[in-house]
Amino acid sequence: MAKKDDCYCPEPSELRVFRLGAEMGDHLTYTVPAGKVLIINAWMTGVMNSTLGYKILRNSEVVAERAQYSSTPEPVTQVFPTGIAFLAGDTFTLESYSSKPTFAYGYERDA
Secondary structure, three states: OEEEOOEEEOOHHHOEEEEEEEOOOOEEEEEOOOOEEEEEEEEEEOOOOEEEEEEEEEOOEEEEEEEEEEOOOOOEEEEEEEEEEEEOOOEEEEEEOOOOOEEEEEEEEEO
């Protein structure tokens, strides 16, 4: 890992990029493998005149949530600038309750 301004920043070759998706009403669950850290940076869903939303849970505890009615045909996103970290053994769950697929984006790196 490269050191930049007192931050140990992963090199692109050290990352496994994630795009985790859930359909309406689905619960996508992923357990972080030993020796890894999962960082979630953003959430996105496509909507058209519908209620949208999601919950991100860490080990069954809600760490991020959003719900609203949207009349725009454009995708709705939310960015987590510092990321939401999941350590080895943690369970990441994405619950979707929109009328379109919901995605979480991030990366996995060595711990």
